Amino acid sequence: NAGVTQTPKFQVLKTGQSMTLQCAQDMNHEYMSWYRQDPGMGLRLIHYSVGAGITDQGEVPNGYNVSRSTTEDFPLRLLSAAPSQTSVYFCASSPESGWNSPLHFGNGTRLTVT
Amino acid sequence: AQSVAQPEDQVNVAEGNPLTVKCTYSVSGNPYLFWYVQYPNRGLQFLLKYITGDNLVKGSYGFEAEFNKSQTSFHLKKPSALVSDSALYFCAVRLWIYNQGGKLIFGQGTELSVKP
Numbered sequence: 001n002a003g004v005t006q007t008p009k010f011q012v013l014k015t016g017q018s019m020t021l022q023c024a025q026d027m028n029h030e031y032m033s034w035y036r037q038d039p040g041m042g043l044r045l046i047h048y049s050v051g052a053g054i055t056d057q058g059e060v061p062n063g064y065n066v067s068r069s070t071t072e073d074f075p076l077r078l079l080s081a082a083p084s085q086t087s088v089y090f091c092a093s094s095p096e097s098g099w100n101s102p103l104h105f106g107n108g109t110r111l112t113v114t
Numbered sequence: 115a116q117s118v119a120q121p122e123d124q125v126n127v128a129e130g131n132p133l134t135v136k137c138t139y140s141v142s143g144n145p146y147l148f149w150y151v152q153y154p155n156r157g158l159q160f161l162l163k164y165i166t167g168d169n170l171v172k173g174s175y176g177f178e179a180e181f182n183k184s185q186t187s188f189h190l191k192k193p194s195a196l197v198s199d200s201a202l203y204f205c206a207v208r209l210w211i212y213n214q215g216g217k218l219i220f221g222q223g224t225e226l227s228v229k230p
Contacts, residue, residue, distance in 0.1 A: 004157070033218075035220075040123070040222055041222055042120075042204060042220040042221050042222040042223050043158075043204065043220040044220075045217055045218070045219065048217065058217065059219070090157055090158070092157075092158075100165065102148060102150075102160035102163060103150075103158070103160065103218060104160075105150075105157030105158045105159070106157050107155070107156055107157045108155075108156075108157055
């Protein structure tokens with residue numbers, strides 16, 4: 001069982017570069033989300049999706065774009081990387097957004113922007 | 115504002131002693147509350163949840179949590195700590211936004227250290 005798969009595991013970018021963090025799940029989950037984890041700040045929600053073709057903003061969406069063309073994939077795009085985006089990024093999914101079921105997390109992508 | 119808070123950055127416990135990791139919340143309506151654990155270089159893993167029913171919820175690895183509506187708390191507990199319980203623990207609460215569905219927001223995390 002693959003669960004939630006995130007790639008790459010590590011990435012270093014220069015300021016201004018763009019990149020896409022990949023997230024795929026094989027559990028047919030409707031709900032998918034992206035969080036960033038920073039020391040002392042817990043996890044903050046960036047964007048989320050309640051199903052294919054539907055996305056919405058979380059707490060800290062600025063500087064990030066998402067799309068959900070299929071149920072399985074939910075990529076996160078950084079359009080112009082900034083040092084403030086240095087963080088660990090987690091993708092998570094759940095069968096539905098009613099929250100009777102817990103989130104399943106990937107193992108994270110550690111991003112450094114210089 | 116709706117929120118969840120973990121008042122302790124770190125909790126230190128001796129192996130074999132009981133442990134408590136604290137969580138308080140502020141939400142509209144009935145809360146859905148969760149505890150997750152994170153081991154180094156890994157994603158978060160679900161421990162337990164409170165949706166409705168008994169105030170004492172049992173979860174994975176011998177952990178339990180007590181929901182207290184009057185104190186708006188959901189503290190995580192374990193009767194006898196193990197060194198392998200050392201990890202980062204997160205409390206989370208569901209926010210239900212009309213026309214937007216549910217969002218899960220997390221506390222800032224508590225580092226649990228269990229010494230032999």
